[in-house]
Amino acid sequence: MPQQTDATRYVSLVDVSDPNVQNVQELAATWGDVREELAEVGVDVEDAYVILGEVDFVVVLDAESTDAAFRADVVLERHGLDVQTMEALPTEEFGALVEELH
Secondary structure, three states: OOOOOOOEEEEEEEEEOOOOOOOHHHHHHHHHHHHHHHHHOOEEEEEEEEOOOOOOEEEEEEEOOHHHHHHHHHHHHHOOEEEEEEEOOOHHHHHHHHHHOO
16 A cells, blocks of 8 residues: 555544443543554544534544554544544645646
């Protein structure tokens, strides 16, 4: 798998799936540890939101490589979270890509 050279943004949809996570306060208390573990695998948490809807959280990550994004998923899942991660592109960059097609 080719490595990327610049940090890439990813968005993770996160759901608390582990019955061992007793409550949201417990999860909030461990969030600092999760951030540190993510940094250790080359991923920075840009933003994180608790949301209403089908999932519990949206986490915006900057990863130094695709491999780092995969490792981030493993870190999050170890904490009892069900994760779906997708690469994200700012709308300005998308607009430039589309304009190049004309």
